[in-house]
Amino acid sequence: MARRTSSSQRVPRTPFERLRTTGSSAYRLYVLLAFYARAKKPLFDPEVTALFAQVLPEVCASYDYDLIAYRLRPNQVHLIVGFKPTDAITEVVSDIKRSTAHRLFEGIPRLEAEIGKRNFWAEGYYAETLGYTQIAPTLRAWQNRAKHEEPLLLQIVYDTREPIQPKQIERVLDELLPGERVVMRLLHGLQGEQVHTLEQAAEKLSLKPEEVHQIAQAAIEKVRTLLRERDLERSEGRHR
Numbered sequence: 001m002a003r004r005t006s007s008s009q010r011v012p013r014t015p016f017e018r019l020r021t022t023g024s025s026a027y028r029l030y031v032l033l034a035f036y037a038r039a040k041k042p043l044f045d046p047e048v049t050a051l052f053a054q055v056l057p058e059v060c061a062s063y064d065y066d067l068i069a070y071r072l073r074p075n076q077v078h079l080i081v082g083f084k085p086t087d088a089i090t091e092v093v094s095d096i097k098r099s100t101a102h103r104l105f106e107g108i109p110r111l112e113a114e115i116g117k118r119n120f121w122a123e124g125y126y127a128e129t130l131g132y133t134q135i136a137p138t139l140r141a142w143q144n145r146a147k148h149e150e151p152l153l154l155q156i157v158y159d160t161r162e163p164i165q166p167k168q169i170e171r172v173l174d175e176l177l178p179g180e181r182v183v184m185r186l187l188h189g190l191q192g193e194q195v196h197t198l199e200q201a202a203e204k205l206s207l208k209p210e211e212v213h214q215i216a217q218a219a220i221e222k223v224r225t226l227l228r229e230r231d232l233e234r235s236e237g238r239h240r
Contacts, residue, residue, distance in 0.1 A: 015158050016028070016082075016133075016158070017133075020066075020082070021197060028132045029082060029083050029084070029085065030068065030081065030130040030131075030135060031081055031083065031128065031130065032127070032129075032130055032138065033078070033080075033081060033089075033092070033127050034078045034125065034126040034127075035076065035121055035122065035125040035126070036075055036076045036124075037076065037121060037122065038119055041075070043074075043114075043120070044074055044075065044152050044153075047108060048104065048111070049152050049153055051103070051107045051108060052072070052077075053153060053155065055099075055103040056096075057157065058103075059096055060081065061210065063092075063096075063099075065082065065083055065092060065096070066081060067080075067081055067082075067157050068082060068139075068157060068158050069155060069156040070153075070154075070155055070157075071142055071154045071155070072151055072153040072154075073149075073151055073152065079096075080138065097120075097121040097125075100120070100121075104120050105120065139156055143156075164223055164224065166190055168223065168227060170190055172222075172226040172227060173190065176223070177219075179215060180215060182205065183201060183212055183215045183216050184223075186200075186201040186204065187201055187212075198212055198216075
């Protein structure tokens with residue numbers, strides 16, 4: 001059942017602080033993973049890199065893993081993933097490695113001839129659980145390291161900017177599209193509405209959770225733009 005937030009309830013400072021729920025459980029579980037490509041020579045050329053960048057988010061979404069960020073080196077990948085209490089880390093690794101390998105071999109047939117068998121990844125992996133407070137510093141460290149190491153690709157999937165507060169959304173709510181307004185009201189408990197989880201909002205709107213997420217992301221970006229424009233107008237007004 002959806003819960004109404006109280007005025008004293010603290011708003012999460014980062015997107016990683018938000019509690020996920022499943023059944024009667026609440027959790028925040030994240031893991032840093034690293035694994036190598038099978039071949040000793042670098043495999044992530046531009047073609048493989050481009051396909052992997054497309055495939056990895058789709059694979060994680062298909063297993064309902066929460067992809068936070070990833071970085072590619074010539075023959076290895078590091079990624080941060082959120083998972084459920086019912087997911088074993090070994091299963092998370094196996095699912096991601098198996099499915100991405102299948103998609104890469106399917107999309108780039110020459111890989112099988114180069115590697116010799118349909119197994120893109122080497123055996124084994126590195127895993128380290130992360131608390132939600134460790135994620136933002138880890139991402140900053142990756143970004144700083146990228147200035148010197150120049151990874152093939154550094155992709156931060158989550159928006160790590162300061163979360164938009166409900167009162168800020170209400171300031172520009174009427175300027176959003178009707179569907180965006182509904183989603184914002186449900187997810188943020190606006191205008192007397194109860195706060196809904198992504199799954200609850202999707203069920204109420206007869207949509208898939210990922211569709212609600214896409215609408216919400218587009219709406220939040222629009223809110224940020226509208227707030228910037230209003231702040232700019234006020235600033236210009238003060239200097240006239």
